Amino acid sequence: MGTRTTLVPTNISVVESGTPNVIWSDAYADINIDQDGTIHVAWVDAVNANGEDQIIHATLIPPTNFPGGGFGAERMTIGNDGADKNGPRPTSTAMGGESPSIAVTGNGITMISYTAVGDCTSSSGSKHNVCIGRLAPSLHEVRRAQGQSSIISIEPGETSETNIEVAIREGTGLAQVKVDLSTIEPIGCDGWTTEVRFTQNGTVVNFPMGDVIVGVVPLQMTVRFTAPISADLVDGSTCERRVIAMEGPLSAGLTVTATLDVNRMFDVRAMQSKVAIEQGQTGGVSIEFENIGNVPLELSIRDPSTSTGTEEWQKPSGWDIQFPETINIEPGQTTSSYATITVPLDQIAEEVDLQLVARSNFDPSPTMEEGTLAFTTFTIDVKIRRAGNIVIDLFDSQATISPGECKEFRADIEKNFADGQVRFDAIDPPLPGDGFTVEYNLENLPGNSAESQDLPYASMLQRNGNYNLAIILCAEEDAPADTSWIMGIRASLVQDPSIGDDVQFGATVAIVRDLDIEIISEDTFVAEPGQRQEFVVHVDNNGNTIETIDPYITMNDKIPDGFQIQFAENTILLLQPGQDAEILGYLTASEDAPAGKNTLLLYINTDTEPVTMEVEIPLRIDMQMDFEGSNLRTIGTESEAIWTLVIRNTGNAPDSSKLSFHRDSEEGILVEPTLNALPGYVLSLHEGSLLDSNIGAGISIGEDGYAALGPLAAGTERVIHIRATVDLEEWPEIGIEQFGVRINSQHGGKADGGDLDSTQGWIGTDYDSNEQILLAEFEAMDLQIGTVTQIREGDNVELTITVQNRGNADGENILLLACPDVSPTGLVYAGCPAGQVKGTLPSIQAIDGNTIGERRVTISIDVSTGTQWVLLVDPDERLPDIDRANNILTIEIEEIPDKGGLGGIID
Known part of the structure; x- marks a missing residue:
């Protein structure tokens, strides 16, 4: 295998004894890997030449840092002294080729053959026998349930399961075994969820679990896997879960593997196959992405501004495309994004095909065949720029012209974006009888001759060129006033008449007033x-x-x-x-x-x-004066009277008037004014208003009895208040007094050719509208002591005093003071030194016609304090009393002659 081979030396046995001529010592080891991947090794360990041999079965343990470390070995001694029960083992010279033979079967059972003196199971005997041993590493096994697989395929985010079982190993003949269940940490299972449940009741197996009995019927368990779901999953990645059953030192296990089936297929399509965009304008198309795989997708689209992106998008030079470089989409979902496309102004009006290519980011080599790369195409129909292609501006659009006059409207034309043949048309020009005529000046348009000044007219205009034409609108000589006419000029491309611009302008015949x-x-x-x-x-x-x-x-x-x-x-x-x-x-x-x-x-x-x-x-002088309300006012020592006068200039010219005060006499109101027009009172003049009786600023009254009021326009009026208060130094007499006031024109009276109805007198026909007689009634009391009656009983004297009121004001709470042995003057100025007696009258009425108001009061005095008493009414001078001389009286207490025990009455 070359460099792919890694040698991992593993020492699982040591030759404790033996010599080289014992060639089979620690030899003939056999190795087997069972269906769940467990490595089994079996051999004979020769202890010495005369016996003590051991049969060893080892299960190899993978290193934690494979391949850097070696395997470990879990050794089990499954037999000893089996090779030399009754004597030394044969030597190679005596029995060549009869050394022990070891083999491990597919189900992990160790088979051994050897020679021994005796019958293999006892020490008696003298002959050598061939012995065969069948040894199992465990009495049980963990295996796949019938019809189940230990390797399952699962999609991201889904859950799948398989059944396994713990059974008594075939051939042991046992009815039951007791095992401990355990597991090792899942391998390669980051993000996965795994669990093991008992198949019969669905409860979770809580590892480790001891003393689990396995009978004739296998113990069935379900291993369940839930795969993760994310964009970066790797197709074919696995999660392994191993279940181990142990009986003492003997163990058996099975590894169940879940393999991830990742599908990153997607589809992309343009929502519009063709989109129209004008030159120099921006438009776009919606691109839809559909995730038809089973994991979230992160799709990448190359930047159209880069060289590779330009090539992939098939983007023409000068174009700008804006589109997200990354699209994220969940399984089964559809999303869309908008491609913003800007076409340059100089782009030829034609159809241009664009292409969008999308790739799955977490696929190392996306392909269209696998569905991890997809593209869509769409067409941009580039149109001639409409807005701003032809622009017409007018300096002014409306005019007012007189009959026979004209107004020239200048239209400035700007041709943008590209050269073009432009046609000029008049919109609704005036006809004969409309009140206007129109002419055109086309000299500044290309290709125009002086003889051609009519519309319509076509001219080739250059890109970014500026031109102008003039329209002369004239009003006819007999055009009526306010006659109006509105017309327009349109410039449009001959190639596409819908592209262009127009303006309106008009004129109105001016109104000529003569x-x-x-x-x-x-x-x-x-x-x-x-x-x-x-x-x-x-x-x-x-x-x-x-x-x-x-x-x-x-x-x-x-x-x-x-x-x-x-x-x-x-x-x-x-x-x-x-x-x-x-x-x-x-x-x-x-x-x-x-x-x-x-x-x-x-x-x-x-x-x-x-x-x-x-x-x-003609000049007319007429000053008048009225008063508001009654002309009679009542005045007390603590109150005032206010008369409101309204002075009016009913003449037809301004008048600077003066107000005069006039005193009453036996002959009537005096002609000459005076400052002291109402004796016993203080008169003052104030600004006023008809809205209320509040007095305003004071108006000065001269020593001559005149008060200057200043100018008063014709037809206007002025409100003043006359205020009267009692002169506390010299009270007026009780009763009604009168005085006169007159408003005097600056032009004088009737005799002077001035005020029409102003005369000197105040009686009869001489009482004019510029004069008023005002009445003031002074209210006060005039108290005095009337009769005094004495009734004496020893030193006690009852005095009944009659108090009279000859004034015109009622009184209340009137105090009477009696003081012994004091002079009247002393009582008035110094008060009563001792022994004073007081009495109170609750009220007393004023005189009513010839009936004097009076009231009696009775007081008791002690004669022992004095026989001469002074009586004083209102000692505090609290009441308005015009004559206090009658308020005091001195009386002498008379001696009463002896009348046989009866008292006397002296009046």
Whole structure:
């Protein structure tokens, strides 16, 4: 076998004795390999020349580092002294060729023949006999079950099994044996799952297992393999599981082998047989991969950008193909990936065949025959580039032109990608009667002569060339306003008319407004409010559009409030081009018309220029004043009164007015203003609002009784508040007082030619709309002590005091103080030093007509503290009392004469 042979020396016996002339000593060893691969060796071990021979059966143990190490031997002595029972063994000279003979049969049984003195089984006898021994290495064997194989084929990820059995070795004649079951680690089984079960009940054999009895019926076991599944499995790889049965030193075993059947077949196909892609564009095709094998596949596709990939894909120069270099796919599954293909601009429009080749990565030599290499082809139909092949640009696409004028539209043409014959066509050009005419200038197109200026026209344009043509669109002289026309220009390849570009452009006839307006009546007049002034306007439409007749007037860029314009009912509503008309109108000034000269602009409609009218309005001065709510206000010492006045300029010119305050007298409201118009009160003037009564900023009132309010435009108003508070230094009298306020125009009163209804007086017809009389009622109490009644019982005196209120304000919680032996002045200023007595009136009413409000209170005093008492009402001066002189009274406690035990009453 040459270099493939490895010699592994193995010492399994040593010649303990014997001489070279004993030529059969340790000789004639026989070797046999049984069906489960076990190596058996048997020989006779000659101990010495006179006996003690041993028959040896050894089972060889493979080395762990084969072939680097030698086999070991498990020796069994299966017989001794068998060769010389009764005497020395024969020598070669005496009995040539009669040395022991050893043979190992196929089932591991050792056969031996030898000579012996005696009958082979006893020491008696004198003759030599030939002895034959049949020796077994074990009394049992591990073997394949009937119809089963110890080598099975299995696919990745699948499970397969085979049955084995432990049986009594044939020829032993035994009814049963007791064995121990064991196993060795599986060999080559990385990723595999193996197990051994008892076939009868399916339970797992937990190795090692001792004292297992094997009878006439073999002990059956099932060896099960589950193969791994992964992309890198090797076809034909094995997993070995050995089961060993031992009876003492005697053993038998069987190795079961599972062989992996790996299939890496797959299929690849293009989902579209032909795909159209334009020049310079990117498209693609879907490639589908199907795993028809039994392991996951990792397929490799060569990079199209490499030289080998370009050759394999059959990729033309300048093309770009993007596709994954690795495809992973599970068994029975289908996946697809997209091949992105970019065609260069300079590629000729034709059909190009491409090819994709895929290989299985873990197959060392993939072939189409084995199904581990596959390819698919598809066709790219290269089309002429459509987008951007011909590009037309316009600087502008819309124009407004007057009748008789023209607009030139310049169209810039760019030819890209390749030379080509290009045809130019007009799209929807105007026809006679459409209001427009069109002409073309084709001088800048190749091959054009000055005489040929019409469309359609064909010209050979060069690649990346830039050209232009002009379209002249003209409005006819009599084209009506707002007439529009839209047309277009298209450039397309003669070879393929669907490839090209077009643009649209158009023009609109401009509106020419030429409306002559003239007031043929008086255009300057004086108007009194309410007076209607008639005027006549002549209009002539010299433009090209219909003019609406919708007259209106403005003043200072807005519709004036003080004027109203009307027109005759038969006024025409529309004025056609070339038509004229006279319009009769009426102008009425209202009360709001501003005084002086007013310049009015008369418009026929919103799109025409106006004409001017001068209207003079006479000056009218009229200031008015109203108050909100009642003119009567009630005022206390701790409260105030607020009147809200609304001042209006109802004249027709701005007026800078002043407000004056006027005092009341026996003759009535005085003509002359005064600052002290309401004695006992403090008056102030403030900015105000109709929304609330909150007073605003103060307005100064001069010493002369005037308050300047500043300018007030015609037709506007101003809100002010008049605030009145009690002068705490000098209270007013109880009752109602009045005063007057007047708004005074800067132009003076009626007598001065100013305010129309402003006069000096305040009575009767002289009470004008610019005057108001305001009333203020002061509310306070006027308390005083009335009657005092004494009832004495010893030193105790009950005083009943009547307290009167002659004022117009009710009172509550009125305190009465009685103090002995003190002067009235001392009590007022220093209080009661000792012995004071207090009483309280819960309330007291104001005077009602002639009925004085009064209330009684009773207090008890002790005469022993004094006989002279001072009574004081409201000692703390908490209540608004206008006259406190009547609030104090001194009384003397009278001595009561002896009346037989009865008290006295003194009033």
